[in-house]
Amino acid sequence: MSIIESLNWRYAAKKLNGEKVSDENVSKIIEAARLAPTSSGLQPFEMVVITNQELKEKIHKLSFNQSQVLDCSHLIVFAAWDHYSLDRINHYFDHYETERKLEKGFSDGYKNGVSKHLTALTTEQQFEHAARQVYIAFAFAMAEAAALRVDSSPMEGFLPNELDELLNFKAQGLRSVLLLPVGYRDETNDWQVHLKKVRKHTNHMVHYIK
Template identity: 45%
Template sequence: MTLINHLNWRYATKRMTGEQVPQEKIDYILEATRLSASSMGLQPYTVLVVEDKELRTQIQKVAYNQPQIVEASHLLIFAAWDKVTEADVDAYMQNIAEVRQIPVESLADFKGSLMNSVVNRTQEQQYEWAARQTYIALGTALAAAAEQGVDATPMEGFAPDALDELLNLKEKGLRSVTLMPIGYRNTEADFLATAKKVRREKEQLFVKLA
């Protein structure tokens, strides 16, 4: 199957069966998420992986009792960094230097660019930038899940402040942005399971500029 076939197959699943997704498929989805694009490659977010049913039951209460939270096999929580510091940038520069086996000093211009475009913003601007990066990772995770024949649902329908308090995210320097339950569709309980995919036609969506 091609990516287009997988994307035609996937939809925002409303009900899941509770069946466990094999660990190798979870690992594949997580690795694809790790490799996702990110502005300047910084990846200013953390992806929390929740399998524990009791914890997901608590999370469901701050997610408007949506059933996918507990019917899923796993729940991914995409949480943006609350702020980006020079120490974060230094750690990233060191990682680049080690992976590419180059002197960290050779990255001085790149570090300066990151400092000017991200670190020197207000904290709220930093968070808003970081939050947007999580959506890129979310999109990659959705596509990877579809490729594995695993259902996934992107969710903004939850109370972020309440979830952050439940998981003590503030103390970790994180703020929850979006959720993604992973599992298998319940075709009997989900009214959308057999519905045709509805998207705008390409002539409406794409505008070719001369």
């Protein structure tokens, strides 16, 4: 099974037509992000799925009036932990052992090593580490959307501090990282819809060492 055909189909839709994506397909897109790999399996992020039009209008103003925020079916906000705490890290290890019905999962040495490494970072470094995990999950979500023939528009262009305040993220120990509007392309008004996909040629970016 390959997703290459789907990746060739997808592009960052600039205009969406307002058609609704089924709850089933939105759930699959979210599930793909949930199943993505992350450093030490910690999954240091959360997703907020927004369909409320009034709230989308407020976020539209914070995202430099990009129309996809208004016209999307669902707006998925990816938010990373603002820091790593022992409670957060230990909660994951406890969850892991409970789910696998293990009295002992990872060794104490491994758990202590992960905790010591992450909590020794500055608060900003901790957030940046968590944010990098978001990008992995985000890519999985876009790939699943493409496989379902649902359009998406990856967005870094917004005011994160203002969005965090709007969504009360600080109180939840979160900081916004990325926006993912999902919906269906507007074939008539999106100037990019029929353009050839352009990427670097493989021999310009892949090097083999034998």
